[in-house]
Amino acid sequence: MPNAFLLISTRSNFETRFIRELKKIGEVEYAFAVYGVYDIIAKVNAESAPKLNEITKHIRTLEWVGSSLTMIIIEESK
DSSP states (O other): OOEEEEEEEEOTTOHHHHHHHHHTSTTEEEEEEOSSSOSEEEEEEOSSHHHHHHHHHHHHHSTTEEEEEEEEOSOOOO
């Protein structure tokens, strides 16, 4: 099961609306507004690599996205 963090830049003042849209996507475990180069960090859990690709492509097409960076998790610590 591939998991990834998505770092997303949005248009100014749209972070809250964008997070609401992200939370409608079942594979998005959580999403937070953050300060820095990116505005939002989200964790995505997918059933397969192709599904993860589909989800990230969908997120990048949502309104208000400026840019994004996908970081696939290779190991989780417990």
